[in-house]
């Protein structure tokens with residue numbers, strides 16, 4: 314391997330909240346997290362509204378003055394200096410934006426949920442594979458050091474056989490006051506709703522443990538669900554998914570709500586069960602809030618004296634710090650750089666087939682709840698104005 318770090322040149326598509334957070338993380342020196350084999354360069358950003366908005370964004374995040382500002386996403390996709398594009402538009406636009414970039418020959422990291430439905434995701438995967446481009450859904454949670462450690466712990470069988478996973482991501486919002494009807498969280502025209510926005514994290518924890526760790530070929534879950542709508546817009550405001558994984562018989566409950574909180578009182582963390590509980594025959598591993606940015610887990614050995622085999626771990630809580638003063642989005646960015654450097658079309662930590670399976674589950678849940686997105690949002694036609 315060369316002693317020079319590999320540089321990945323990023324273009325940022327959209328200039329909203331998460332684009333800002335992600336780009337700031339890209340600009341943090343990787344050595345602050347002990348990474349020396351790769352580095353990131355922000356070479357361009359685009360806004361669909363104006364070049365000046367893109368320029369303000371670049372200035373705001375502290376990008377180098379050489380970074381180019383574009384007033385159209387197509388111009389960004391055509392920039393020969395850009396290796397990979399981070400897509401940070403609302404859900405409704407992911408398929409169109411990601412496809413635009415892939416068709417222009419760019420590697421793509423696309424915010425969650427990957428697309429509005431599985432059919433759209435499948436088409437993006439096919440294009441990326443055909444064109445030998447890297448593609449990944451930006452499920453940043455999977456790349457946190459905590460998540461890597463938990464996966465190793467469970468994968469080594471230290472919890473025994475995992476029989477059940479509970480996962481909940483619910484925010485206690487004053488939905489009417491905070492979101493009204495136009496906000497992307499609840500706006501049907503932007504493919505809003507609890508399931509696609511927050512429930513995808515609950516499903517991520519379920520899938521990491523009960524799907525990703527299955528021996529190959531993996532078997533998808535059998536799914537049932539219930540959903541309550543937010544009357545002013547018709548999106549889902551509360552959704553619960555029950556999953557059975559046939560190869561192990563394990564169950565999962567993945568839930569999300571916009572009206573109640575998984576952790577109503579963060580200052581009294583032990584007053585409510587942990588939002589993620591991984592329950593094995595030898596004990597339980599719980600993950601503290603926020604489950605999308607995980608920094609604390611607890612091990613609870615089963616202490617039933619009648620049991621033949623006992624856990625090889627003690628009761629303990631382990632805390633992690635996000636290094637370098639960032640938000641933690643650089644962990645997924647580092648994975649992108651290593652995959653592109655190594656000529657990989659996808660990440661083994663966040664495989665395309667797994668993102669597709671999660672999209673299929675969400676399709677089924679939306680089908681059961683009669684949640685259909687309007688206009689061309691569910692269409693695979695390209696290009697299509699949405």
Ligand SMILES: NC(=O)C1=CN([C@@H]2O[C@H](COP(=O)(O)OP(=O)(O)OC[C@H]3O[C@@H](n4cnc5c(N)ncnc54)[C@H](OP(=O)(O)O)[C@@H]3O)[C@@H](O)[C@H]2O)C=CC1
Nearest residue numbers: 327328329330331332360361362401402403404424425426
């Ligand atoms: N990983 C994470 O932790 C998080 C992920 N997300 C995901 O990131 C995506 C964006 O969320 P967030 O940054 O909060 O959203 P914002 O509303 O803050 O930003 C979205 C941006 O998309 C662009 N855009 C293009 N078309 C539209 C349109 N019709 N309506 C609104 N915006 C449009 C705009 O940028 P411009 O005008 O420059 O084109 C806008 O600033 C979502 O998919 C969300 O699920 C969100 C928050 C956290």
Ligand SMILES: O=C1OC[C@@H](O)[C@H](O)[C@H]1O
Nearest residue numbers: 331425498510511514605
């Ligand atoms: O992806 C997300 O995670 C964090 C939340 O704050 C945000 O609303 C959601 O989109």
